[in-house]
Amino acid sequence: MTELFPPPGTPSSWRPDPSLPHRLRYWDGSQWTEHVSFEGEGGYTEPYLGPGETRWQYGIVNIGMYQASERMQMVLAAAGEAGWHLIAVYDKASNWMNGMEKGFMLFRRTVPPGVRLAPDEWCATLDGRR
Numbered sequence: 001m002t003e004l005f006p007p008p009g010t011p012s013s014w015r016p017d018p019s020l021p022h023r024l025r026y027w028d029g030s031q032w033t034e035h036v037s038f039e040g041e042g043g044y045t046e047p048y049l050g051p052g053e054t055r056w057q058y059g060i061v062n063i064g065m066y067q068a069s070e071r072m073q074m075v076l077a078a079a080g081e082a083g084w085h086l087i088a089v090y091d092k093a094s095n096w097m098n099g100m101e102k103g104f105m106l107f108r109r110t111v112p113p114g115v116r117l118a119p120d121e122w123c124a125t126l127d128g129r130r
Contacts, residue, residue: 019048020113044116055111059084059126063103075105079126083109 004018006027017025017036025048026035037043049055061075076086084107091103107126111117 017048017113023114038114046113046116055113056108057111057117057121058087058123059107059109060123061105061107061126063089063105068103072105075126079105079107084126085109 006015010027010029012029013027014024014037015027017023018032019025022038024037026033026043032048034045034048035043036046059079061079063071063075072089079086087106087108089103089105
């Protein structure tokens with residue numbers, strides 16, 4: 001079993017990651033850092049959230065003004081199949097996002113530890129087919 005926190009006085013080192021044991025995470029001598037590595041592979045960063053915490057990816061779909069009900073049904077089916085969960089629907093009066101003044105749907109899905117997303121994938125514009 002991977003230890004959540006090494007014993008006091010444990011020196012800085014690469015240790016099995018508590019959130020994904022087959023991966024290494026850097027222990028700085030007092031806390032886990034965002035630096036992770038798979039054995040034999042270069043390191044990258046991923047925040048350590050702690051046990052039971054979740055990373056989320058967000059998606060936005062423009063539902064437009066015309067045939068919004070039909071578009072919403074199509075988007076919900078496709079998004080659900082891809083693991084997305086609906087958070088909210090903003091109507092045409094919300095004006096929250098430039099270019100989506102007629103309404104949009106906001107989704108999220110979990111990102112398991114070890115899955116890497118490009119910076120522009122953490123909040124993505126979905127087209128309803130993903």
